[in-house]
Amino acid sequence: MIGQLRGHLVLKKPNMIILDVQGVGYEVHIPLTTFFELPVEGSEVALKVHTHVREDALLLYGFHTQREKDFFLKLITISGIGPKLAVAILSGARVEELAQAIAEGNLARLTAIPGVGRKTAERLVLELKSQITQFLLPEQVEAAREGTKPSALEEDILSALVNLGYPRAAAEKALSTVLRSAECERTFEDVLRTTLRRLAG
Numbered sequence: 001m002i003g004q005l006r007g008h009l010v011l012k013k014p015n016m017i018i019l020d021v022q023g024v025g026y027e028v029h030i031p032l033t034t035f036f037e038l039p040v041e042g043s044e045v046a047l048k049v050h051t052h053v054r055e056d057a058l059l060l061y062g063f064h065t066q067r068e069k070d071f072f073l074k075l076i077t078i079s080g081i082g083p084k085l086a087v088a089i090l091s092g093a094r095v096e097e098l099a100q101a102i103a104e105g106n107l108a109r110l111t112a113i114p115g116v117g118r119k120t121a122e123r124l125v126l127e128l129k130s131q132i133t134q135f136l137l138p139e140q141v142e143a144a145r146e147g148t149k150p151s152a153l154e155e156d157i158l159s160a161l162v163n164l165g166y167p168r169a170a171a172e173k174a175l176s177t178v179l180r181s182a183e184c185e186r187t188f189e190d191v192l193r194t195t196l197r198r199l200a201g
Contacts, residue, residue, distance in 0.1 A: 002026075002060060006046040012038050015087070017062065019045060028062035029083075031072075031090035037064040052083050061087060071095045071135055078127050080120060088115045089124075099135035102128050107180070154179070157192050166199055174198045 005028065007021035014035050019026045028047060038045060047062035048069040061083055063069040068090060075086035089098065092113030101109040102125050110121035154175060161171035178195045 001051040002049050003051075004046065005049050005060075005062065006044065009038060009041050009043050009045045012041055015091075017045075019047070019062075026060060028060045029087060030062045031068065031087045033068065033090055033094055034062060034064040050083075059083065063090075065095075067095050067135060071098070074128060074131065075124075078123055080123065085115055085120075089113055092116070095135050099132045102132050103136060105129070105176070105180070153188060153191070156188060157195060160192055161195065161199070164196075170199065171195070 005019055005021055005026055007019045007026070009017060010020045010025060011018040012035065014032055015029060017028050017030055017035075017038065019028055028049065030047075034047070047064065048066050049063075050061045050069060050072060052059045052061060061072065063072060072083075072086050072090060075081050075089060076083055081089075092098070093101070093109075098110075100106075105125045107118060107121045107125070110116055110124060111118055116124075157175055158168065158171050161175070162168050175191070175195050178191060178198055
């Protein structure tokens, strides 16, 4: 597998480049964030590369930094997200911005990226939130930790649900959905009642 390429930039477009490596022209798909970091055509370039093998093709995806490549590899482990969509997601924002949106569960920011619907955004948050710290800046890590602490109201509701026999993980998921959807008033009774309905449904 090709993991890195160094050569001369023959052609660059927002989503693809051709890199001449010792006389061989490699077509490499790139996100916009990498495109903006590229020098002028004719310059020497080194890219981190992921080789994606399909039945009908062998495709190369290039990245300016190892962090971008690592984030791309995380994305394509998620069901329903292939390399093309992963590149589109990386084109929508810098890695640390995407990581912050996932850490905060900011669906509005994620769905603003072309090609990312609500279900995909929810899947990103659900599957990557616990693995995203490595992509955050130090100040973002602290903010994310603060943001993940349940409020007093949330803790009271979770405690009540656990006492009623519901698993804490299921209760947390249902409560999070209710709070995001604004289905009810933010009082203990209303939120608890709505969460119970969701758990029962």
